[in-house]
Each structure stands twice: as C-alpha cells, then as structure tokens.
Amino acid sequence: MRAATPSPGALLTAVSPANSRPAKHVWRSREGLLVLPALVFYLAIYLYPLSRIAAWSFFDNGPTLTYYRDLLGETMYYRALANTLEISLLSTALCLLLGYPLAYLMATTAHRARRVLMILILIPFWTSVLVRTFAWIVILGNNGLLNRTLIALGVTDTPMKLLFNMTGVQIGMVHVLLPFMVFPLLAVMSRIDPNTLRVARSLGASPRRAFIEVFLPLSRPGIAAGCVLVFLLAVGFYVTPALLGGPGQVTLATMIDMQINTFLNWGLAASLGVVLLVVIGIIFAVFSRAFGVRELTGSGGA
Amino acid sequence: MKRRDLLKTTVTAGLLAAPILHIRPARADKGELVVVSWGGDYDQALRDLVVPEFSKATGYSVKFDAPPETAKVKAMVQSGNISWDVILTDIPAVLTLSKDNLLEPLDYSAIDRAKLDKIPKELQRSHALGQRLYSFNIVYNTTQLPPAKHPRNWTEVWDAKAFPGGRTFNFQGGIEPQLEMALLADGVPVDKLYPLDVERAWRMYDKLRPIVSKWYTSHAQAIQLIGAGEAAVGCTIGPRGITAKRGGAPIGVDYNQGKLASDNWCLIKGVRDKKVAMAFINQAVDAHAQAGIAQRVPYGPSNGGAFEFLSAAEAADLNTSPQNIKEQFWQNVEWWSQPGPDGKTPRETQATRFAKWMLNG
Amino acid sequence: MTSTPPGRALLWLFGGALIFFLVAPIVVVMITSLNASPYMDFPPRQISLRWYANFFTSTEWVGPTLLSLRIALIVMIVSTVLGTLAAIGIVRGDFRGRQALEMFFVSPMVVPIVVLALGLFFLFSSAHLLDKPVALMLGHTLVATPLVIVLVRAGLRATDASLELAARSLGATYWRTLRHVTLPSIRESVAAAAIFSFLVSFDEVVIAIFVGGPDATTLPKRMWETIRFEIDPTLTAVSSVLTLVAVVVLVAAELLRKPTN
Numbered sequence: 001m002r003a004a005t006p007s008p009g010a011l012l013t014a015v016s017p018a019n020s021r022p023a024k025h026v027w028r029s030r031e032g033l034l035v036l037p038a039l040v041f042y043l044a045i046y047l048y049p050l051s052r053i054a055a056w057s058f059f060d061n062g063p064t065l066t067y068y069r070d071l072l073g074e075t076m077y078y079r080a081l082a083n084t085l086e087i088s089l090l091s092t093a094l095c096l097l098l099g100y101p102l103a104y105l106m107a108t109t110a111h112r113a114r115r116v117l118m119i120l121i122l123i124p125f126w127t128s129v130l131v132r133t134f135a136w137i138v139i140l141g142n143n144g145l146l147n148r149t150l151i152a153l154g155v156t157d158t159p160m161k162l163l164f165n166m167t168g169v170q171i172g173m174v175h176v177l178l179p180f181m182v183f184p185l186l187a188v189m190s191r192i193d194p195n196t197l198r199v200a201r202s203l204g205a206s207p208r209r210a211f212i213e214v215f216l217p218l219s220r221p222g223i224a225a226g227c228v229l230v231f232l233l234a235v236g237f238y239v240t241p242a243l244l245g246g247p248g249q250v251t252l253a254t255m256i257d258m259q260i261n262t263f264l265n266w267g268l269a270a271s272l273g274v275v276l277l278v279v280i281g282i283i284f285a286v287f288s289r290a291f292g293v294r295e296l297t298g299s300g301g302a
Numbered sequence: 303m304k305r306r307d308l309l310k311t312t313v314t315a316g317l318l319a320a321p322i323l324h325i326r327p328a329r330a331d332k333g334e335l336v337v338v339s340w341g342g343d344y345d346q347a348l349r350d351l352v353v354p355e356f357s358k359a360t361g362y363s364v365k366f367d368a369p370p371e372t373a374k375v376k377a378m379v380q381s382g383n384i385s386w387d388v389i390l391t392d393i394p395a396v397l398t399l400s401k402d403n404l405l406e407p408l409d410y411s412a413i414d415r416a417k418l419d420k421i422p423k424e425l426q427r428s429h430a431l432g433q434r435l436y437s438f439n440i441v442y443n444t445t446q447l448p449p450a451k452h453p454r455n456w457t458e459v460w461d462a463k464a465f466p467g468g469r470t471f472n473f474q475g476g477i478e479p480q481l482e483m484a485l486l487a488d489g490v491p492v493d494k495l496y497p498l499d500v501e502r503a504w505r506m507y508d509k510l511r512p513i514v515s516k517w518y519t520s521h522a523q524a525i526q527l528i529g530a531g532e533a534a535v536g537c538t539i540g541p542r543g544i545t546a547k548r549g550g551a552p553i554g555v556d557y558n559q560g561k562l563a564s565d566n567w568c569l570i571k572g573v574r575d576k577k578v579a580m581a582f583i584n585q586a587v588d589a590h591a592q593a594g595i596a597q598r599v600p601y602g603p604s605n606g607g608a609f610e611f612l613s614a615a616e617a618a619d620l621n622t623s624p625q626n627i628k629e630q631f632w633q634n635v636e637w638w639s640q641p642g643p644d645g646k647t648p649r650e651t652q653a654t655r656f657a658k659w660m661l662n663g
Numbered sequence: 664m665t666s667t668p669p670g671r672a673l674l675w676l677f678g679g680a681l682i683f684f685l686v687a688p689i690v691v692v693m694i695t696s697l698n699a700s701p702y703m704d705f706p707p708r709q710i711s712l713r714w715y716a717n718f719f720t721s722t723e724w725v726g727p728t729l730l731s732l733r734i735a736l737i738v739m740i741v742s743t744v745l746g747t748l749a750a751i752g753i754v755r756g757d758f759r760g761r762q763a764l765e766m767f768f769v770s771p772m773v774v775p776i777v778v779l780a781l782g783l784f785f786l787f788s789s790a791h792l793l794d795k796p797v798a799l800m801l802g803h804t805l806v807a808t809p810l811v812i813v814l815v816r817a818g819l820r821a822t823d824a825s826l827e828l829a830a831r832s833l834g835a836t837y838w839r840t841l842r843h844v845t846l847p848s849i850r851e852s853v854a855a856a857a858i859f860s861f862l863v864s865f866d867e868v869v870i871a872i873f874v875g876g877p878d879a880t881t882l883p884k885r886m887w888e889t890i891r892f893e894i895d896p897t898l899t900a901v902s903s904v905l906t907l908v909a910v911v912v913l914v915a916a917e918l919l920r921k922p923t924n
Contacts, residue, residue: 025307030837032756038749038768038808045805046771048789050784053774071885073679076661083661098681105678112917119669119913120682125862126884126909127689127902134526134894135688135695138705141532145691145705163532164516175685184814187851218821229810232772240472242519247660254474256775258375260654262394262476264402266781273778279771281766336877342895367875368888374873376783385876475891522894542860542892551700576836587751 018099057270067271077272081279082253087241088234089250090166091173095230096223097183098174103185103222107192118186120178129176133243137171168244174239177233181226188222235280252276318401330353334363335578339390340565341368342519344434347595349584356585362578372398372476379404379571386527387579389568394476396566397639397649405429412580417587424632430566433586434595435602437621437630438480439560440538441524445550446534452537455488455559460510467534468515472525477520478649479507479656481538482633487558496634500652507659517660529553541600544619548600557621560630564604596620602627677915689906703896710923718753724885724901729880731915734796738803738864744806751845754819755827765812772809779806780873781919787873794876802870807860814859818852819845849880 032253071077106114139145140162146160238253259269339345345366353364370391376383381441407428420562425432444465453459475556481498515533518524524538529551543555567583589607596603599615617623638649695703699711753765783802792798830840834878868883875884886898
C-alpha cells in the first residue's frame with residue numbers, strides 16, 4: 001500500500017554518498033533501540049507501583065487468592081464491569097460514527113479552514129469535566145435549555161429524559177472523547193495522497209466506490225488508533241458516569257473507588273484492577289484476531 | 303545533524319535529571335502545622351478566625367490541604383511519611399480510619415474545661431472531637447413544592463402522590479444509606495429508631511427507588527438538582543441548602559426529623575507534634591471563633607457557648623439553634639461502628655449492601 | 664469522495680452541528696461565569712465580574728493554574744519525545760516481544776487511575792518526592808506516554824517503511840533517515856500527541872490528589888477540593904479565562920502564519 005511520498009528534496013537530503021549501509025536487518029535492529037529511553041523511564045517509575053498493586057492483590061500476610069474469590073463470587077462486580085464495557089463500547093462507536101465524517105471534512109478542506117476547525121474542536125479541553133457536567137444539567141435537564149426549546153417549538157409536550165441514564169452519560173462522554181477520535185483520524189487522513197483517489201476515479205470507479213475501496217482502507221490505522229484511545233480512556237472514566245448516569249451506569253471505577261476510600265480494602269481494589277486489565281487484554285486479543293494483528297500493533301508497513 | 307540530535311537528547315536528559323537532583327530529606331518542618339479540611343469558604347474562615355490566635359500562642363504557622371481522603375491517610379501512615387497533622391472530617395471517615403487504627407487518641411487535657419462543658423457529650427470521642435454540625439434534612443424546591451405545601455416529614459417525602467416530583471438521595475461518595483430516614487418514613491418513632499431494623503429500612507428503600515430521579519454522589523449536585531427543579535425534594539445537607547437559599551436559589555429546608563452528624567477534629571496516627579496539634583484544636587473550638595465561623599458558613603457550631611455571640615437572626619437558620627435542634631435527632635454512631643460477629647461494622651455491611659442493591663436492581 | 668456541492672454542503676452542515684455540540688456547553692459555562700449570584704442559576708439574573716476578580720486576586724487559584732501549566736508543558740515535551748521514539752522503535756524495529764512490549768507501554772492507561780495513583784504515592788514516598796512538582800511531572804508522563812505511543816503508531820502505520828529503506832539503501836545514515844524521512848512523515852501524529860499529552864496532564868486530578876499536597880497543588884486538585892459540598896463559581900471563571908486565552912493565542916498564531924503552506 002503506497003502512502004504519501006515525501007518531497008524529492010527530503011529524499012535527496014537524506015542521502016549522503018559517503019556512508020553506505022547494506023543490510024535492512026542492521027537498520028531495523030538499530031531502530032529497535034529507540035524504545036530504550038521510554039523503557040528506562042517505565043522501569044524507574046512504573047515497576048514499583050505495579051509491584052505494590054501485585055502485592056495488594058495477591059498477598060495478605062502470605063500469598064492468597066481470597067480477594068479474587070470474593071470478587072468473582074459477587075454479582076455486583078460483574079454488573080459494574082458490564083456497565084463499564086457497555087458505556088465504553090457505545091462511546092467508541094458513537095465517536096467513530098460522528099468523528100469520521102468530521103475528520104474527513106477537515107482532511108479534505110483548505111488548510112486554513114482545517115486549522116480553524118481544529119481550534120474549535122480543542123475549545124472544550126480548557127473546561128474541566130466537573131464544570132462541563134454542571135453545564136449539561138443546565139442544558140439537558142427537564143427544565144433545561146434543550147427541553148424548554150423543544151416544548152416551546154412544539155416538538156414535544158413532555159420533557160425528554162436526557163439525564164441520569166445512558167443518554168446523558170453518552171452525551172457527556174462523547175463530548176469529552178470526540179477530539180481523541182478526530183485527531184488520530186485526521187493525522188492519518190491528511191497523509192492520504194489525493195492523487196490516489198483521483199487515479200481511482202479516472203480508472204472508472206464511482207465516488208462511493210473510490211471512497212469505500214480506496215480511502216477507507218487507507219484510513220484504517222487512524223480508525224484503529226482512535227478507537228483504541230477512546231475505548232481505553234472511556235473505561236477509566238469515573239466522574240462523567242457518576243454525575244450524569246443512573247443506577248444502570250454505575251461503573252467498575254466507582255466500585256474500585258469505594259474499596260479504596262470507604263473500605264480501605266486495597267487488596268480487593270487492586271484485584272478489581274487486575275481483572276479489568278485481563279478483560280481488556282482479552283478484548284484486544286479477540287479484536288486482533290478478527291481484524292488482523294497488524295492493525296493494532298502496527299508492526300511495520302512493508 | 304548528529305550534533306543537533308545529541309543536543310536534543312542532552313537537554314531532555316537535563317530536564318529530567320535537574321529537578322530530581324533537588325531531593326531534600328523528609329519534611330519534619332519545625333514551626334508548621336498542616337490542617338486538612340474540605341477547603342473553600344470554611345477553610346478561609348479558619349484561616350481568618352482561628353489561625354492568628356493559634357500562631358500567636360504557639361509560634362507555629364498553618365498550612366491547609368484538602369480533601370481529607372481516607373486512602374491518603376492510610377498511605378501516609380503505612381509509608382511512615384506523615385505530612386498531615388490535624389484532620390477535619392465526617393463520622394463515616396472517622397469510623398473507617400479508626401477501624402484501621404489510623405488515628406491518634408486525642409489529649410483532652412489540652413482543651414479548656416469551659417469549652418468542653420459546652421460541647422455535647424456525644425461529640426467528645428476518644429479519637430474525634432466535634433467541630434461543626436451538619437445535618438441531613440428535607441431540602442426542597444420552593445417553586446414546585448411551596449412552603450405552605452411541602453413535605454414536613456420523611457413519610458411525606460416518600461409520598462410522591464401527595465407531593466409530586468423527583469427525589470434525590472445519596473449513593474456512594476462515602477455516605478451511608480439513609481436507613482434512619484427510611485424507618486422514620488415507615489412510622490417508627492424517633493426514640494425507637496436504634497437499634498435499626500435493617501430489613502424494614504430496606505423494604506422502604508425499595509419503595510423509594512421508583513421515585514428517585516437521581517442518586518447523587520456529591521451534595522453540590524444535590525443542591526443544583528433541587529434548585530433547578532430536576533428534583534423536587536431530597537435528603538441532603540440542610541446548611542448547604544441554606545447557603546443556596548441565601549444566594550437566591552428557590553430552595554427551602556425543613557429541619558423536622560433531620561439527622562445531626564458532626565465534622566470532627568482528629569489527629570493522624572504518629573502525628574509529628576501532638577501538643578501543638580491539640581493547641582490548634584483547642585483554639586478552633588473556642589466559642590467566639592466558632593461564632594464567627596458560623597456567621598460565614600451556616601453550620602451549627604459544636605460549642606454551645608458560641609450562641610451567646612450570635613444574633614437571633616443569625617441563629618435562626620443554624621441547624622443547632624435551640625429551636626432547630628429540638629426537631630432533629632443524633633445519629634447513633636455507636637450502632638454504626640459496632641463490629642458484628644463477622645468482624646464487620648454496620649457501616650461496612652450496609653455500604654456493601656447498598657452497592658449490591660443499586661447494581662443488582 | 665463527496666466532491667459534489669450538495670454532498671459537500673451536507674458534510675459542512677454536519678460538521679457545523681458537531682462543532683455547535685462541542686462549543687455550546689462551554690458558552691453556557693461562560694455565561695454562568697458572569698452570574699452575580701453564588702448560586703449558579705441560569706440564565707443569570709444579575710451580571711458581575713466578581714468571580715474573575717476572585718480568580719485573579721487570589722493566589723489560591725492563580726498559583727495552581729500556573730503550576731498546572733508548567734507541569735503540563737514539561738510532561739508534553741518529555742512524553743512526546745519518549746513516546747515517539749518508542750513508537751518508532753516498536754513499529755519499525757525488529758526484535759522479539761515487540762507486541763508484549765507495546766502492551767506494557769500502553770498498559771498505564773488501563774490500570775485504574777486511583778490504584779495507580781496509590782502505587783505512585785508509595786514510590787514517591789520512598790524517594791522523598793511527595794508534594795513536589797517533579798513527582799507530578801513524572802506521574803503524568805507515565806499516563807501521557809501511552810497516548811503518544813498510540814497516536815504516533817497510527818501515523819507510522821499509515822506511512823511506508825519502504826521509503827525509509829530506500830533512503831537507507833541509497834546510503835543515508837541512520838540519524839539522517841530518522842530526521843528527514845521518518846519524523847516528517849509522522850508530523851501530524853506527533854503534533855496531535857503533543858497537544859493531547861499537554862491537556863491530559865493539565866486536566867489530571869487523581870494523581871494530583873495523592874501525590875500532591877499544599878506545596879504542589881494543581882488546578883484540578885484545587886477544583887476537586889470543594890466539589891463535595893459546593894461548586895465554587897470561580898471554577899467557571901477559571902475555565903472561561905483559560906478558554907479565551909487559548910483561543911486568542913491560537914487564532915493569533917493562525918493569523919500570523921504565512922499564507923502559503
């Protein structure tokens with residue numbers, strides 16, 4: 001799959017006749033070394049907390065699995081996990097459905113307009129989630145702006161229930177997460193050579209076919225990155241579901257917080273965290289199998 | 303090219319390394335006390351009305367931190383890195399902390415006798431001394447439920463036919479389920495509340511579930527919902543309702559059948575300087591100081607002597623004014639903190655049960 | 664490709680609606696910030712700038728805001744560098760266990776933040792770094808780097824490694840290839856990664872609560888402190904100021920940009 005070509009100038013400056021390296025293998029293993037700075041950082045900062053978490057989860061005056069026994073026998077944790085996954089998958093799907101056309105629009109428009117749209121999309125970031133939630137109650141409540149407008153316009157005569165249910169949670173979450181879908185998509189889309197599509201069209205493909213069979217596949221890495229990002233962020237959300245949701249949106253994060261602060265039962269909290277990690281890992285393994293490992297690990301393009 | 307990359311790497315390494323080179327030994331600052339509370343206007347009141355006298359008497363300055371997360375207290379005690387001294391927090395947190403042995407017993411000899419005489423005995427515990435009283439009250443929207451026709455007791459709050467509109471009650475956020483209110487709603491007389499008939503209370507909660515529009519996780523949200531009319535009535539902090547009312551919100555508070563609970567001073571286990579910490583607490587429970595604080599933030603002062611410094615108008619709104627306190631009852635902390643045969647306190651058992659009840663529907 | 668005018672117009676309509684959705688609540692917040700009453704009714708009955716005055720005259724708010732900006736800036740630089748290099752290493756490299764390493768690198772995003780924050784407390788406690796900005800920088804970098812890696816990886820996936828191979832076989836040095844072929848090809852992804860790592864650090868609250876303290880209080884921590892009992896209207900003023908400053912800076916940068924691209 002051909003991607004965007006660098007300008008001839010770039011290619012020329014990269015070449016220097018003096019140094020000649022033969023093997024692709026040597027080059028690639030050199031590139032592997034680039035992970036070292038991050039690895040050193042992770043080992044220094046991440047390993048210790050991880051070992052604490054493992055200690056809390058698997059030890060209680062000696063190695064134990066009681067925490068796992070407790071949590072696996074308790075329906076409410078399954079419910080909380082199911083709620084979390086439901087919320088996250090829905091958010092991801094919504095962000096993709098809404099974000100893809102927006103990213104496409106931005107990628108195929110003039111650079112100035114694109115940057116203006118980028119600025120607009122980044123505006124909500126400066127308002128903390130807590131403050132935004134307050135605004136949602138003002139907008140979406142039974143006596144809120146939206147309902148008052150709809151009733152005044154005669155669209156409906158009873159207020160729509162937009163808060164303290166899945167609808168409210170999704171509105172709140174998509175509002176926060178949409179930029180995390182749009183930007184990866186845009187980054188990949190803007191690299192797609194417009195000539196590729198023109199060639200497809202000149203070969204006789206309809207606009208729709210050109211889009212589905214040429215553009216869409218080329219944007220796949222962006223889709224993968226956007227979905228991974230949004231999903232993982234959504235899974236960790238605590239505030240939005242707690243403030244905008246109902247009993248059906250009580251998340252695992254709430255349960256973990258309850259164990260950490262109300263019960264000071266860090267063993268159980270850590271175990272819930274481990275379970276979540278395993279579940280997410282399984283989900284990713286399933287997706288990799290279904291869509292091809294390369295989509296998610298992005299192992300090389302050649 | 304190579305040089306520039308090298309430069310970039312060095313700069314990055316430098317940025318990373320430089321701050322780390324400033325490691326200082328663990329803080330045991332002489333002359334500084336750290337008080338942990340809930341922030342906001344209450345902290346400001348403490349800063350203005352308690353700290354000056356305290357600093358003059360002891361020569362110590364005071365730093366404030368917030369919020370008093372119980373997990374952080376445990377983490378400090380476990381790691382041996384104690385940087386908090388005095389904590390102001392509610393009874394549920396006190397119960398959680400003392401069960402895990404994370405609090406230092408108070409030294410009551412450091413508190414003036416005159417003050418202790420005016421503080422209700424219920425508020426003087428081995429590990430916690432009441433500072434201010436908040437209360438769970440009937441808080442309602444005055445537009446939807448006008449003062450002439452608002453719920454006056456919990457039975458009426460449970461009655462959505464006579465008093466239409468959504469309800470808002472707490473879930474999580476470190477607050478236990480309102481089992482007392484449920485029993486009162488079912489007609490149990492106040493003096494026969496404890497020991498709580500838990501099964502009866504949960505049956506009443508089953509009746510409450512369909513009429514709750516939102517189970518709030520923070521009192522701030524409860525007040526917003528009631529003020530905006532998203533909920534017609536709720537069980538939340540009366541004094542916060544009063545504050546909103548003063549700010550122009552269409553909120554009313556009825557103190558009848560309200561549950562009194564205290565925010566308390568405690569000391570973290572292994573506190574660095576117990577004498578100085580107790581001196582701060584002694585200053586904070588001073589009647590004059592408490593009166594000044596109550597004028598700013600309408601929570602009931604623990605020291606009854608404070609009422610001598612308050613006008614009748616100021617006192618009227620406070621939940622512990624003579625007339626308001628009569629209508630309310632004290633939460634029985636002993637009942638909630640007594641471990642059962644399985645070693646768990648009712649606080650833990652009921653909180654777990656609440657979560658199950660909520661999630662399993 | 665919707666090159667047809669009606670198709671294009673529809674797309675713009677859709678985009679406009681989405682932008683409206685994103686911006687509308689922020690406008691509500693800004694209007695609320697002008698409410699004279701501490702009880703934030705909407706629409707406000709009386710206008711006042713008191714919350715802005717409160718913000719600017721109070722070290723309680725300005726201090727944490729500046730600290731958050733400082734920390735976010737450092738986190739942005741460090742995590743973008745670490746993450747970009749790591750992503751290149753994983754995607755273009757050739758060694759065993761690449762997939763496992765990648766999952767390891769991304770995992771901080773999956774560990775529940777409050778559990779991670781507790782773990783970090785103990786780490787920084789033993790390093791005597793609690794209640795110090797550097798600990799927050801390190802902690803935030805840990806949660807921002809996974810984001811960078813996911814974003815840059817996408818950019819790398821979308822470009823062709825054979826270009827780099829071509830450059831190499833034509834005789835370019837390792838660093839030259841990196842600098843003139845690889846990095847420019849992922850420019851947009853790195854830029855997006857930088858923006859997000861900055862904002863993630865700026866908004867981060869849980870690690871800030873556990874690892875921070877009176878000497879290292881970030882803006883989100885300050886906001887969280889009182890949230891149990893009240894929403895201080897100053898929060899709305901803070902958000903409005905930050906939003907306006909960001910928009911002004913970005914628009915100015917845009918206007919000053921040369922017309923050619």
